[in-house]
Amino acid sequence: MNDNIKxxxxxxxxxxxxxxxxxxxxxxxxxxxxxxxxIPKSTVHRHLSTLNELGYVTLLHVQN
Structure with missing residues (x-):
């Protein structure tokens, strides 16, 4: 991965x-x-998953 992508x-x-x-x-x-x-939905989801794994956010699964 090059520096620009990072x-x-x-x-x-x-x-x-x-x-x-x-x-x-x-x-x-x-x-x-x-x-x-x-930012595309899949990208937001991926970043949130990583932030959750690192303890920076909590993901709540809410059903409508």
Whole structure:
């Protein structure tokens, strides 16, 4: 993986983290985050899964 790809990945992760921080603990669904940060849903999901594994976010599975 080259440095540019790594940098873009980190930028995406921080965009997601910053969006969650701005929501002040109110959380957000993957679709909401996708719209807010303009990143594909699969990418947001992958980044959230990693952040969850590292203990930075908690994923809640809510059924409608």
């Amino acid at each position: 940098t873009k990945s980190v930028e995406k992760t921080f965009a997601i983290v910053e969006e969650l921080r701005e929501r002040e603990g109110n959380g957000a669904g993957v679709s909401e985050l996708t719209d807010a940060v303009d």
